[in-house]
Amino acid sequence: MKLKLHVWRQAGPAARGGFVTYETDASEHMSFLEMLDVVNEELEEKGEDPIVFDSDCREGICGTCGMVINGRPHGPWKRTTVCQLHMREYKDGDEIWVEPWRADGFPVQKDLMVDRSAFDRIVAAGGYISVRTGSAPDANAIPVQQVDAEKSMDAAACIGCGACVAACPNASAMLFTSAKAAHLNLLPQGQPERWGRVLDMILTMEAEKFGTCTNHGACENACPKEIKIDVIAMLNRDYMKALLKAG
Amino acid sequence: MRRVYSLYGTSVGKKYTMAVSGAIFVLFVIVHMFGNLKVYLGAEAFNHYAEGLRSFGEPFLGYEWFLWVFRVGLLAFLLIHTVAAWQTSRQSWAARGDKYKKQEKMVFHYASRTMRWGGVALLLFVVYHILHLTTGTLHPDFVPGDAYHNFVTGFRSIPVVAVYAVAMIALGLHLYHGVWSAFQTMGLDGPRIKKWREPAALLVALVVVLVNLSFPVAVFTGILQ
């Protein structure tokens, strides 16, 4: 199928970007990124700079890939990262716009690649359980209710891709932050540090130029791992409790 | 003090204060609506109610004391709600300096996108509304003390009704998202609440809008004279 691609090209963080149009002939069996690989091969053959985009596992688990396709983070398929989107979705003659995540918390590094290290800093602020290596009690010493383990796992499934921020009209990082906090706050092991974790993670999130959550729910719709905004409610609630406990 | 500061110091805290003040407005709007329904019981009943608002709490409180306490409280919450809305909105606008150049309709409620401008519309409406029906400044035929008369004559002009109608649509949308949203913001999402909060928001919004709109309609159709 013949496609017209409008791809955001931006030479560097400070450079001004713009769309550049490419035409390509794709097979329906290709993944979206393989389609871009082929475009890049052709650019390289012509001696032009290939389109910079990030991807690694290409099976929807590492969270490295991410771009906005026709206004949708990770493209049109539900529960799917862009590396798993396949060209079957498109038909001959389609025009496709491809842009990077747009959020001040995620500055563009080049073309479609953005810097998501803000997420790491949010985790560093409190998204862990302190346990000195080798000092842990027997793993079965603390039973965890199956429902809690499952709920925690639902939240822990977040791949840190940033699509929630990209989709949110406010560019808010609440879904990510809440998922990270909920994963630990739902487990008995996570209780001792719970309130401090909540405050520290939220304060760090605030410092990272993200917007505020007004409960749009667009993040949930874009999330490839179906993280539910229930985790946001939980973080809101925990924040109040944390303030009371912290005094 | 630190707690208060931390409460307001983050967007999560600001949102919480908005949810609390918003919830108080919702209660006010509902109570206000029931109060206004008394208009259907006739002039006497309605004027008695309006007077009751002023003499409420006598003899322990002075005349209109309660009303003033109430007004000051509402105003304070309005201030908080508005300032927090302004601050969080600015934070969010700044957070997406570069806009998407191509944006498909994102998948979320229309109501959620109208909160900011709908809120501004509501603010303007409240100012107008007080000048219209409480102080009478913008009311051509205002009779102090005769609430029923002011009410009914107030809705005899098409432009006025149009303003009210627009305001009620803004209110409906604000309530539809706001009621649900306040639950979410306050972390009230137990399994039972979760089932009810969206239908409840829709119900509140519909009832408030329909009942409030019934007043001008009743005036026009001659049911209220």
Next chain:
Amino acid sequence: MELRSKVPSGPIDQKWTKHKFDMKLVNPANKRKYHVIVVGSGLAGASASATLAELGYHVSCFTYHDSPRRAHSIAAQGGINAAKNYQGDGDSIFRLFYDTVKGGDFRAREANVYRLAEVSNEIIDQCVAQGIPFAREYGGLLANRSFGGAQVSRTFYARGQTGQQLLLGAYQALMKEVHSGQVKLYNQREMLDVILVDGQARGIVTRHLVTGKIEAHLADAVALGTGGYSNAFYLSTNAMYCNVTAAWRAHRRGAGFANPCYTQIHPTCIPVAGDYQSKLTLMSESLRNDGRIWVSKTEGDDRVPGDIPEDERDYYLERMYPAFGNLVPRDLASRRAKDMCDQGKGVGDTKLGVYLDFEDAIQRLGEDVIEARYGNLFEMYERITGENPYKVPMRIYPAPHYTMGGLWVDYNLMTTVPGLYAIGEANFSDHGATRLGASALMQGVADGYFVLPYTIADYLAQAKLDPVAEDAPEVRGTLEDVETRTNRLLALDGDRTVNSFHKELGRIVWDECGMARNAEGLKSALERIPALRAEFWENAKVVGNGESINQTLERAGRVADFLELAEVMCLDALVREESCGGHFRDEHQTPEGEARRDDENFTHVTVWEHTGADGPPREHREPLEFEYVPPSQRSYK
């Protein structure tokens, strides 16, 4: 090159305890004075960085990813083994040890494997305490499953995302130390060389992938947790960026490379769809529990699977191995699938695939049971292929998956270069000639949490480590080497893209050094690879500059290293005149087509020494002894 394994004396179950006691310690006040560089933030690298920092060392952790959490460990699905015996089914440290040695086809070092089994239990304790949401039973205790043909249920798992959850645990522990300032994190930095001073590893040279800056970083010791080299095959289940550069650069500076020909091919991957294919996707092995593998009995059969009647289907695994059927070990299942395709019976457009059919299982158990068991895998399959596996049989084909070979290390995980350590998949240590399912994760975290942090102290406490000036000749020299090489790559302005070289290399390695190897093919590969390498340095094209993100340049450097590694892989496969584990030589098989080991001549580790740019690699051997698990031939008939 001297290969001293440094395995402690004494009975196997006391070696590690004794060794821990015998090793020198660094006292707490002195730990602050030491600085360790860890390259890699996968399970091995992140867990090592976090633990070393907790102990008080200064740590610098490097990764080419934009976040430590992206390391390829994230993709492991199945689970992690441990000898907890929570199921009470007779598991023990000894049994796990025994199974792993046997699984490795008697080509691993017994003492290392025993230690691995020993610390496996501590791993689970540690991970649970960190908040890893492992699957639980109704009573709230940990659940286990059996994996990879083991006779006991010893695999711990977190849905199909065990690697992800383990890595997040290690990453979180790492980020905690980053926050406290004990670890300095360098992301988007690619390590391109090791700095040696007086023969000791004292630092690394990196390129900042965003700014292009080439920088030297100094330390008292360096540990590489940089993963495996399956991408030498171009197409593999590894992530796009996985590469051998770090290990290979270390090899060129004197670290011996062990058993490069030991690679593992996983039988159940989604087949290649076209030549634009960028990577292969693994489907969990568990599918073989309910799926039946078959091909048409006639060659070149173009009918759709539904039109092929039952009596014209060849359920070849069930036919050849009635006892194990579709559950034969990975290497057998892979090889038989290849045989079928070689005979022209392959299925799908490319004819490189066999059917994995759930029709019987669906009839027997119902679609909902199958959905409950494999729903997410079926969904993933459909997303990629567009075919609904509830209706038409899946197509599967083997793909390179894991590399048992790697930098040679002694019992302390130190390479042949003093002060240079290798951990996780980057080393060769514990799996012998093939790896059991759910054991790679175990080894990665064992190395990082429980082994390296102790053994490195022994080195630091005794080594003579004079301060190295930032402009010491060794530092400047290494920086210059890297700059020269980078500029040489940037100057390449031929006709062929870097990717086309990688693809061609992958083809050669897959055809001649893949599931089955023979002398003739390997010899031809040993001629074609150097020729391809020469062409690369003549005719490759690298666009863009070195001052900003340049993914072509990154890839070029990695492909250049694969072009060197591949040759040693083939050489290694050629000199190992036997079949063992993942290494199958056509010349060495039983009349039934099974692998035939040659214990008399090949019970050793082959270690390759780099002898300069043009010198041939030099072979060394570390003999292996089997005191506790006597070698036996396996049989699945």
